[in-house]
Amino acid sequence: MAGARSKDILEWPGGKLDFSDGCLIMGILNITPDSFSDGGEFLSPDAAVQHGLEMAGAGAAVIDVGAESSRPGSESISAAEQIKRAVGVIEKLASQVDVPISIDTYLPEVAEAALNAGASIINDITALADERMIKLAAERGVPVVVMHMQGTPATMQIQPEYGNVVKEVSEFLIERAEKAESFGVKKEMIFIDPGIGFGKTLEHNLLLLKHIDLFVATGYRVLVGASRKRFIGEIIGKAEPGQRVFGTAAAVTLCASAGVSIVRVHDVAEMSEVVKVVNKITGAG
Numbered sequence: 001m002a003g004a005r006s007k008d009i010l011e012w013p014g015g016k017l018d019f020s021d022g023c024l025i026m027g028i029l030n031i032t033p034d035s036f037s038d039g040g041e042f043l044s045p046d047a048a049v050q051h052g053l054e055m056a057g058a059g060a061a062v063i064d065v066g067a068e069s070s071r072p073g074s075e076s077i078s079a080a081e082q083i084k085r086a087v088g089v090i091e092k093l094a095s096q097v098d099v100p101i102s103i104d105t106y107l108p109e110v111a112e113a114a115l116n117a118g119a120s121i122i123n124d125i126t127a128l129a130d131e132r133m134i135k136l137a138a139e140r141g142v143p144v145v146v147m148h149m150q151g152t153p154a155t156m157q158i159q160p161e162y163g164n165v166v167k168e169v170s171e172f173l174i175e176r177a178e179k180a181e182s183f184g185v186k187k188e189m190i191f192i193d194p195g196i197g198f199g200k201t202l203e204h205n206l207l208l209l210k211h212i213d214l215f216v217a218t219g220y221r222v223l224v225g226a227s228r229k230r231f232i233g234e235i236i237g238k239a240e241p242g243q244r245v246f247g248t249a250a251a252v253t254l255c256a257s258a259g260v261s262i263v264r265v266h267d268v269a270e271m272s273e274v275v276k277v278v279n280k281i282t283g284a285g
């Protein structure tokens with residue numbers, strides 16, 4: 001029997017994503033000395049490009065390049081330094097892979113340099129707080145990820161508080177998404193992301209994931225980044241991020257079955273298999 005899904009292809013200048021089979025994988029490429037899980041592993045440009053190629057080969061539909069860690073307690077680094085770390089890697093990667101590359105930054109200067117180097121998606125953990133970022137996304141016609149965070153990475157885990165976390169986060173994301181639309185970003189180019197671990201306690205993260213279907217029901221595509229995060233370690237008693245792969249698989253399964261469009265992960269080969277099986281099950285009939 002043929003699958004129940006219809007064709008669902010997102011195309012823009014410089015890229016294309018095919019959601020017809022369901023959820024897709026975004027592979028994380030951190031060119032940083034201090035990321036919480038893989039800091040320092042891919043700081044050399046050659047190692048970073050190699051890892052990007054491996055992730056594309058292992059099933060990543062998007063490669064997300066980040067040049068600044070946003071782990072709890074991290075400090076920001078300059079646009080010039082981020083550009084120095086990211087641009088050469090993006091240029092090389094873009095010439096060798098046919099999957100789109102996203103740039104994980106909230107600085108318009110970094111996003112623009114990355115787009116000029118061959119990236120074609122903007123992943124903004126500050127939900128387009130800087131209007132120049134919205135204008136850039138509108139001008140270039142590229143997809144944007146609009147992520148929720150309470151506070152800043154330096155302070156966000158000190159004492160996160162919400163009345164109703166699901167309601168507050170989804171209302172915030174809809175407001176930011178609508179603002180982007182008012183600047184000319186097309187609705188189908190906007191991905192909303194509840195920002196797992198960004199100013200959230202364990203309970204907040206659990207509620208956001210439990211009710212992730214409500215985010216899907218907004219009509220915006222949804223992206224979730226739960227990979228190897230601390231809340232998983234708290235549940236399974238694993239302090240080492242690399243030991244949180246099965247815990248990540250549980251969160252990925254839940255997201256993919258709830259209709260999330262993209263999961264952002266470190267373990268691309270493993271999560272590709274997880275998502276393939278979930279997509280087959282949800283698309284059956």
Ligand code: HH2
Pocket residue numbers: 028030032034035036037066068069070071104123124125145147193195196223224225226264
């Ligand atoms: N999480 C991290 C970074 N960027 N972007 C989106 N859209 N959603 C996320 O959940 C998200 C993100 C943090 O994870 P990681 O990149 O592995 O670590 P670090 O920030 O320490 O580099």
